[in-house]
Amino acid sequence: MADTTSAKQPLGLQIATAAFILVWLIIAAFPFIWTLWGSFKVELDFFSKEDWTNAITGVRTVQETGNAFTLNGYEGAWIQEDFWRSVINTFLICFFVVCTSLTIGTLGGYALSRTTFRYGFWLLVIALIFRAMPPITLVSGYLLPFFEWGLWGHLSTTIIVLVAINQPFTLWLLHSFFSKIPKDLDESAMVDGCTRWQAFRHVIIPVMWPGVITTGLFSFLLAYNDFAVTAMLLSKENQTMVPKIAGFLGTTQTEGNVMFAVAAVVSATVPLFILVMVFQRQIVSGLTAGAVKG
Amino acid sequence: MKHRSFFFFFLPTALAMVLFIFLPIVSVVMQSMYVQHEQVFVEVENCDIFGCKKERMIDTAATAKLRAEQPLGRFVGFENYFNRSHLATSEIGKIWATTESWSDFVGQLFNLPFYRALAFTLVFTFASTPFIILLGFLIALSVNALHERLKGLVIFFSLLPFVVTQLVGSLILFWMIDARGIVGNSLQFLANDPDLSLKASPTLTWVMLIVYGVWHAAPFAFVIFYAGLQTVPQDTMESAMIDGASRWQRTRFVTIPHITPLITFVALIQLMDNFRVFEPIVGFNASAHATSLSWIIYNDLDGEARLINSAATTSVLTIIGVAILLSPVLVRTWRDWTLKT
Numbered sequence: 001m002a003d004t005t006s007a008k009q010p011l012g013l014q015i016a017t018a019a020f021i022l023v024w025l026i027i028a029a030f031p032f033i034w035t036l037w038g039s040f041k042v043e044l045d046f047f048s049k050e051d052w053t054n055a056i057t058g059v060r061t062v063q064e065t066g067n068a069f070t071l072n073g074y075e076g077a078w079i080q081e082d083f084w085r086s087v088i089n090t091f092l093i094c095f096f097v098v099c100t101s102l103t104i105g106t107l108g109g110y111a112l113s114r115t116t117f118r119y120g121f122w123l124l125v126i127a128l129i130f131r132a133m134p135p136i137t138l139v140s141g142y143l144l145p146f147f148e149w150g151l152w153g154h155l156s157t158t159i160i161v162l163v164a165i166n167q168p169f170t171l172w173l174l175h176s177f178f179s180k181i182p183k184d185l186d187e188s189a190m191v192d193g194c195t196r197w198q199a200f201r202h203v204i205i206p207v208m209w210p211g212v213i214t215t216g217l218f219s220f221l222l223a224y225n226d227f228a229v230t231a232m233l234l235s236k237e238n239q240t241m242v243p244k245i246a247g248f249l250g251t252t253q254t255e256g257n258v259m260f261a262v263a264a265v266v267s268a269t270v271p272l273f274i275l276v277m278v279f280q281r282q283i284v285s286g287l288t289a290g291a292v293k294g
Numbered sequence: 295m296k297h298r299s300f301f302f303f304f305l306p307t308a309l310a311m312v313l314f315i316f317l318p319i320v321s322v323v324m325q326s327m328y329v330q331h332e333q334v335f336v337e338v339e340n341c342d343i344f345g346c347k348k349e350r351m352i353d354t355a356a357t358a359k360l361r362a363e364q365p366l367g368r369f370v371g372f373e374n375y376f377n378r379s380h381l382a383t384s385e386i387g388k389i390w391a392t393t394e395s396w397s398d399f400v401g402q403l404f405n406l407p408f409y410r411a412l413a414f415t416l417v418f419t420f421a422s423t424p425f426i427i428l429l430g431f432l433i434a435l436s437v438n439a440l441h442e443r444l445k446g447l448v449i450f451f452s453l454l455p456f457v458v459t460q461l462v463g464s465l466i467l468f469w470m471i472d473a474r475g476i477v478g479n480s481l482q483f484l485a486n487d488p489d490l491s492l493k494a495s496p497t498l499t500w501v502m503l504i505v506y507g508v509w510h511a512a513p514f515a516f517v518i519f520y521a522g523l524q525t526v527p528q529d530t531m532e533s534a535m536i537d538g539a540s541r542w543q544r545t546r547f548v549t550i551p552h553i554t555p556l557i558t559f560v561a562l563i564q565l566m567d568n569f570r571v572f573e574p575i576v577g578f579n580a581s582a583h584a585t586s587l588s589w590i591i592y593n594d595l596d597g598e599a600r601l602i603n604s605a606a607t608t609s610v611l612t613i614i615g616v617a618i619l620l621s622p623v624l625v626r627t628w629r630d631w632t633l634k635t
Binding site for chain 1: 315448472479517541569597617
């Protein structure tokens with residue numbers, strides 16, 4: 001279909017479209033490529049007063065290190081500033097957030113998709129309201145109780161908080177996926193004598209994986225990308241990558257070690273890059289799941 | 295589904311949301327009505343050979359004890375809401391009485407931290423959302439006309455600005471527009487002004503943040519619209535073609551009406567998300583010229599002082615803002631639902 005429409009397009013429009021896409025691709029992708037390249041240079045090249053082409057050729061980098069590429073930024077960030085610790089923390093948090101929020105979200109989303117009562121609707125509306133609230137507005141509510149009860153600073157506390165903040169969106173997404181699984185499927189199992197739980201366990205779980213994987217990706221992204229909650233609820237040694245990068249800015253900008261932050265930013269982007277590459281279709285289907293239905 | 299089984303299936307997620315979303319909201323509202331205890335003073339009499347003097351001193355131990363016993367602090371009702379850092383009613387009254395012209399009044403109003411933040415938050419929300427929708431729609435139309443093999447590649451690169459952490463994304467752009475970075479450097483060259491700096495001027499800072507917002511969220515709109523374009527009814531399209539509708543007319547009268555619900559959806563999500571704008575201000579180091587509601591909450595909580603009560607007050611005001619923003623949607627959902635039953 002696409003071929004026939006493009007064939008019918010007049011030449012001028014075709015050129016305009018292609019040019020527009022090209023410009024958009026440059027705007028979208030070039031900053032990442034540029035920063036990746038620049039992260040292997042020294043600061044005076046990446047932020048060059050004399051000539052911006054220095055960032056490409058690495059004149060200063062050659063002068064300072066003898067090679068056009070240097071790992072100084074990465075070494076400084078990962079070893080000197082203990083960035084590796086934040087990487088481990090981030091992946092611990094993401095792993096447990098995804099597992100927990102999928103487990104409880106699947107149960108809740110399934111229940112919402114199968115109930116015919118009025119409260120199902122209201123629960124979804126409440127979830128929508130929770131989804132609309134900026135997470136940082138909740139943080140001042142957490143701090144005082146967490147300090148009082150000695151819960152502040154731990155990875156486990158943050159995991160539970162992130163799971164809860166994730167739930168509204170997870171519920172909406174899973175609700176819309178489960179609604180697409182025909183009701184007859186589990187109902188006929190129940191007619192055959194299964195309990196609701198058995199029907200869920202043996203009939204629904206085997207067919208729900210595409211929706212669950214997509215939802216899991218979004219839980220992962222939310223946990224991975226969170227700044228407001230993790231920055232406020234984690235102690236220094238438990239910090240995740242994003243607050244750590246923000247910390248670099250405060251301390252190293254003045255010392256002239258911006259390259260640590262550049263290297264850390266590139267390190268934090270690489271997993272996302274791979275994620276999009278592998279799961280592009282699931283991300284697209286997740287984004288559209290809520291929308292196309294209405 | 296029976297009530298009983300619904301209850302058990304829904305219990306874990308309900309528990310998580312009640313404990314970590316609903317109760318914190320209650321806690322935020324409560325804390326917004328308290329202030330931290332003032333320091334306790336004691337009168338100490340110091341006697342020496344010249345006689346006795348009474349002195350007022352801070353009783354550190356008693357202060358710490360009082361604060362530990364009543365961590366909530368002292369109840370003040372709605373006082374927090376009307377003080378200088380929030381609604382600043384008395385300051386506004388003063389400004390109103392002393393200023394002559396509207397522009398003067400507005401200028402002074404924006405010196406108050408809450409109104410400054412509110413102004414930027416609203417401008418950011420309502421300026422970037424239309425551009426996000428427009429750019430997303432244009433990209434979707436262009437990608438739809440592309441060759442099948444290229445589509446995947448274009449979608450991959452388009453998703454990057456959206457998927458990447460906001461703070462990381464804004465830092466990447468920030469380093470490029472630095473006066474010593476590639477874009478900042480080129481702009482200086484183009485404008486023929488070696489001192490041009492995007493960070494120095496408030497207007498340019500706002501523009502820069504809005505551009506970042508569009509860059510970040512346009513891919514989201516694009517993906518939604520692109521999916522919608524796949525479902526445009528081909529029959530209608532073909533009959534429009536037979537009736538001699540031009541390409542523009544087909545887009546205007548077939549495609550756009552078909553994806554109108556999606557435009558509403560994207561607008562709704564973007565209004566919600568843009569209202570919480572925060573990370574870009576940290577990433578762009580722009581707080582001197584642009585602050586947002588979320589940013590002042592963060593700023594109050596950050597650092598040694600941890601002004602929890604002040605942050606809680608701003609949080610409540612922000613939640614009210616979100617509620618106002620969301621109310622048309624809720625009213626519409628309610629109407630749809632009552633019509634259905």
